[in-house]
Amino acid sequence: MGRFLPQDWDRARLLGRMMLPAGPTPVAVVDGRLRDLSAHAPTVADLLARLEPGAEPPAGRDLGPLSDHDITPAWDGEGGASRLLAPIDLQCVKAAGVTFAVSALERVIEERARGDASRAAEIREGLQKRIGADLKAVTPGSPAAEDLKAVLIADGLWSQYLEVAIGPHAEVFTKAPVLSSVGWGECVGIRADSDWNNPEPEIVVVCDPQGRLRGATLGNDVNLRDIEGRSALLLGKAKDNNASCALGPFIRLFDDTFTLDDVRQAVVSLEIDGQDNYRLEGKSSMALISRDPVELVAQTIGRNHQYPDGFVLFLGTMFAPVEDRETQGGGFTHKVGDLVRVSSEKLGTLENKVVRCHEAPPWTYGISQLMRNLAARDLLRA
Known part of the structure; x- marks a missing residue:
């Protein structure tokens, strides 16, 4: 469990999603035990809409100690019997840029x-x-x-x-379609026609339909610097590609042990290990952000824009790897096979492996398929 959980996991209220035999399932980690919450809410979005801020998540069905579940990265053979998904489902995936x-x-x-x-x-x-x-x-x-x-x-x-x-207006854009994000232990994608790209490790706040900040998770807003650099109008091609958005491992709900001030003061670490024996390490502080998370959320939701299933918001990256990786003056860019770890003490570690977008598992599980699955499980009740 130490591979991806927060250091104080035994005190944290953690929500996530797993692919169980029945299908995608909202889960909670309580006292080191995994609990199936699908009988209380079919989706994480629905759960956050029903659960009052500060309230305990429902007990759910006990699935045993988390340590008993074979959770390993997808690139370790076929991966373990249990698979972590991105911890959100129907929420819109938004991102704030240029905040540092x-x-x-x-x-x-x-x-x-x-x-x-x-x-x-x-x-x-x-x-x-x-x-x-x-x-x-x-x-x-x-x-x-x-x-x-x-x-x-x-x-x-x-x-x-x-x-x-x-200026007065923050950059807020849609990062990825609903249900397209990958979770811990999955591959992240870079386009084959990009020669200058990097990870963007970020803290991501989670908001309910009223725009209330309910918790946070970690994210990797993969960026293709050469494509966006040619024109800002290419932002969509630089940001929204197969497997280009990673979130996880869990949402940590705000409570007495974890507040928005913890987000404001968080230190985010980045580690990259390449198959060429390249290694990059870095740390930076959220205290350097130029706009407070509350302001960024207020510029995302309001009378001009609503999110009936809630949304998540990448708060922007403080990292920009610039060290030469190969040629002098060439700067940093990813290589296929890079292991990328984004971590923060109270949020755990998000780990992914870099592949080309067209080589990542294609995104095929959309909203229609999720609704059919939930209906077949008799989980869609008023």
Whole structure:
């Protein structure tokens, strides 16, 4: 269990989904035991809509100690008898971008490099000297941010990415279709026509239909830097591909042991181990975020947009691996076979293996199939 659970798992309220013999099933981990919640709610979205904030999840049907379940990654042969799914189902998958100064700079670098990684180092050095400190110092949407914008425009340094980094409106986009996300131990995909790409390890908040923040999980918002760098209008091709969105391992519900302040203060770690013996390690703090999670949620849901099944929101990445992996000046990019681990003390570890999108298992289990499965199990009741 230590491979993916939070360090204080014995105190945590954890919700997730597993593929059991009957089909996709909402589960909870209580005192180290796995519990089937499907008799109380057929989906995680439905459970969060019914469960009041701070309330204990229903007891559910005891499936025995979690440690007794053979949960292993899919790439270990056929994987274990039990398979963790992404811990959400009918929720919309949204993402906030450019919420950290480092990610703002990297998006501007992509834009100016036009997707050419070999130009990134030179551009990065110049931008760091010119605007790096200024971006960290201003509050988005403030008078000081407007003043900085005017200066950058005058200097010819303005960018559409800086607009969402320090302007009043956050970048919020739809990351992936409902039910397309992969979970712990599954492969994540990069397109075969991308030569400059990286993971985007993030904390992801989980919201109910009223927009109330109910908990958090970990995510990998896989990004194709060369494709988005050629044009921001290619964001969909850079972000939404087969197996390009990973979530998990579980949703940790907010309670006395885990609050939104824990998210604000969380340290997120990234580890990448390549088959070429390459290793990357890094840590960063959510305290560096430029917009509070509450503000980002408020810009996602409201009178202009509703989510009747709830939604999850990637809060943005503080990581941008820039170390040369092979050629000098070539920067970092993924290779097939990379093991990627995103971890945080109170959320556990999300582990995935990189493959090409067309080589990842195709996404075939959609909403219609889920509804048919739930109906056959007599779980769709008013």
